[in-house]
Amino acid sequence: MNLAFNDLLALSFFVLVWFSYTLFARIRARSTYSLSYILRQLRIDWMSTLTRKDHQIADAALLGNVERTVTFFASSTILVLAGVLTLLSSAEKVVDVLNSIPYAAITSPEKVQTKLALFAFIFVFAFFKFTWSIRQFGFVSVLMGAAPQYRSPDISDEQRTVFAHQAAKVIDQAGHEYNNGLRAYYFALAYLCWFLHPYLFLVSTAVVVMVLYRREYQSRVLRALLATKGLAPGRIPPEGR
Numbered sequence: 001m002n003l004a005f006n007d008l009l010a011l012s013f014f015v016l017v018w019f020s021y022t023l024f025a026r027i028r029a030r031s032t033y034s035l036s037y038i039l040r041q042l043r044i045d046w047m048s049t050l051t052r053k054d055h056q057i058a059d060a061a062l063l064g065n066v067e068r069t070v071t072f073f074a075s076s077t078i079l080v081l082a083g084v085l086t087l088l089s090s091a092e093k094v095v096d097v098l099n100s101i102p103y104a105a106i107t108s109p110e111k112v113q114t115k116l117a118l119f120a121f122i123f124v125f126a127f128f129k130f131t132w133s134i135r136q137f138g139f140v141s142v143l144m145g146a147a148p149q150y151r152s153p154d155i156s157d158e159q160r161t162v163f164a165h166q167a168a169k170v171i172d173q174a175g176h177e178y179n180n181g182l183r184a185y186y187f188a189l190a191y192l193c194w195f196l197h198p199y200l201f202l203v204s205t206a207v208v209v210m211v212l213y214r215r216e217y218q219s220r221v222l223r224a225l226l227a228t229k230g231l232a233p234g235r236i237p238p239e240g241r
Helices: 005-028 035-050 057-088 091-099 109-145 157-195 198-217 220-227
Strands: none
Touching: 005 157, 005 198, 035 157, 035 198, 035 220, 057 091, 057 109, 057 157, 091 109, 109 157, 157 198, 198 220
16 A cells, blocks of 8 residues: 555544544443434334324335435445546546645655545445445335234234334334434545545544434434433433443
């Protein structure tokens, strides 16, 4: 890999921050109110309500709307990958553009090709996350079709509760994969700064993490969603974990 020390430093910081934040968010969601926590509770409520309806037409439409959104991102990722692969064959022209930008670090075709190849890898990762999310939303469609009927005398309340929690868990997993795909897009925006300067890459990576943290744990929409359950941002009490 024909990269200078400051390039390797910035890239290492980028990879470390991305995967560390992913692990941090997963662990912190167990003890602190977050978008992941409240959405999990609302999904359980949704599935519980589903088992007490005669028809699930509206629920199927809601699920289809979410699935179309994920499909849009998966399709867009393919287009981005096509664009990146096209740029790989025009590295010299990219270098001319970058070297003409004031304060940008001087680069070479080999460096640009290396950066573009790694950039493509980010979107390959995002594509796998989005398509796995789509498949899991498809599993939810099957679960909704097999949901206990409201007027069925053979289904107990306990069975309905178990179904609601397990179906919500599948939706939750699909949502997490979708979130991982979106997170790849956020970090890809930070990665673009690497083409200008490695130190700008460092700063943009830190900014992306701060934006993600604020939206997950301190955003207005989080406060509004928690308020629907009579909760406020903060730590989750032991009985609620």
